Amino acid sequence: xxxNDILRRRHEIRVNGVQRNRSVWGALILFALLGSDAAAAAPxxxxxxxxxxxxxxxxxxxxxxxFLSSLLGDHTAYQLTLRRQRVGSVIVLELTGPGxxxxxxxxxxxxxxxxxxxxxxxxxxxx
Numbered sequence: 001x002x003x004n005d006i007l008r009r010r011h012e013i014r015v016n017g018v019q020r021n022r023s024v025w026g027a028l029i030l031f032a033l034l035g036s037d038a039a040a041a042a043p044x045x046x047x048x049x050x051x052x053x054x055x056x057x058x059x060x061x062x063x064x065x066x067f068l069s070s071l072l073g074d075h076t077a078y079q080l081t082l083r084r085q086r087v088g089s090v091i092v093l094e095l096t097g098p099g100x101x102x103x104x105x106x107x108x109x110x111x112x113x114x115x116x117x118x119x120x121x122x123x124x125x126x127x
Contacts, residue, residue: 047078047097047104050123055089056116062091071114075107092123 053071055062062068068080078097085091095107112120 043099045099045101047095047099047101047107049095049104049108050083051093051095051108052121052123053091053093053111054118054120055091056118057089059089059116062089068093071111071117072107073110073114075110078104078107089118 059067063082063085068082071080072078075097078095081094081096083092083094095104097104097107108120108122111117
């Protein structure tokens with residue numbers, strides 16, 4: 001008996017005279033414990049909002065991808081897309097990312113705290 005045989009046997013159990021891998025039984029037990037609740041749990045609705053953002057006049061290029069991603073701060077799962085640049089320092093953005101809703105609101109609050117942002121207004125929630 002070599003080392004591979006010993007390691008393989010160590011991870012097997014005998015049930016009703018049949019060799020079964022522990023991971024298969026573990027998965028079956030987990031599924032039985034979770035029951036239908038796992039199937040019924042829906043993923044959170046994704047964040048998809050249209051925003052009007054007024055910036056300070058000293059922002060040189062509001063449509064720059066680097067600038068837009070900097071507005072998100074630590075919220076790397078989210079993305080800002082420029083939809084329109086209005087006259088002056090107002091831009092229309094689309095915020096997308098994972099839900100739930102409170103996380104989307106956290107991103108908005110972080111944007112409002114940015115020193116380059118004068119105001120953020122939600123036009124519509126697209127999702």
